[in-house]
Amino acid sequence: MVKIAPSILSANVLRFEDEIEALKKGGADYIHFDVMDGYFVPNITFGPQILKQAKSSINIPYDVHLMVEKPSIFIPWYAKAGADIITFHVEIKEEIISNIELIKSFGLKAGLSLKPDTDIDAIKPYIDMIDLILVMSVNPGFGGQKFNENTPNKIRQIKEMIGNRKILVEVDGGINNDTAKLCIDSGVDILVAGTSVFKDNNYDKNIKELKGE
Secondary structure (H helix, E strand, C coil): CCEEEEEHHHCCHHHHHHHHHHHHHCCCCCEEEEEEECCCCCCECCCHHHHHHHHHHCCCCEEEEEECCCHHHHHHHHHHHCCCEEEEECCCCCCHHHHHHHHHHCCCEEEEEECCCCCHHHCHHHCCCCCEEEEECCCCCCCCCCCCCCHHHHHHHHHHHHCCCCCEEEEECCCCHHHHHHHHHCCCCEEEECHHHHCCCCHHHHHHHHHCC
8 A cells, every 4th residue: 555745845834743743643654854955956944853843742754855965964963853764866966875874874764866857777876775766756846846747657667676675666746646546556655745635624535535545
């Protein structure tokens, strides 16, 4: 069964604790925590203190997506704040292996993310070191973008590349009931969803619909 990771980028920032608690009760499997530095993407989001407070109040796996130029600076902050998975982008200029090893040094799962135009071959050198591959179906930085039509094919190619390795495949961007089904049919393990979960207060119903229940 596919897992759902609501993105708190779409949540009410004045009610984070209530929102996360409601998401957990509604069947969320993870909380997707987007971190942007204003350089790698033209936006700025949440600091580690918000994650620390959320983790101390609500025990649910926190899936941290670093959209930053220098993950080596950010990884310790978010690891100590309570992240369970930390993913950064393969397109960064920093050394990839040392950042994966840094995440692992905190006992956490490490992921790599691909922008829509990045070839999956960029992941191959690190395939035996990571726990998760995050496929961006929109350009990172802002919510509400249109789903990239090549995403299901990219998911299938990545699943084939993974083979028998225990690596989760996650997709983020433009996920609604229709695109969720396309991704599920392609073998995705985790759906990151913003607007489609937060569009009203019926999180239980929205999450079930995304799962195809």
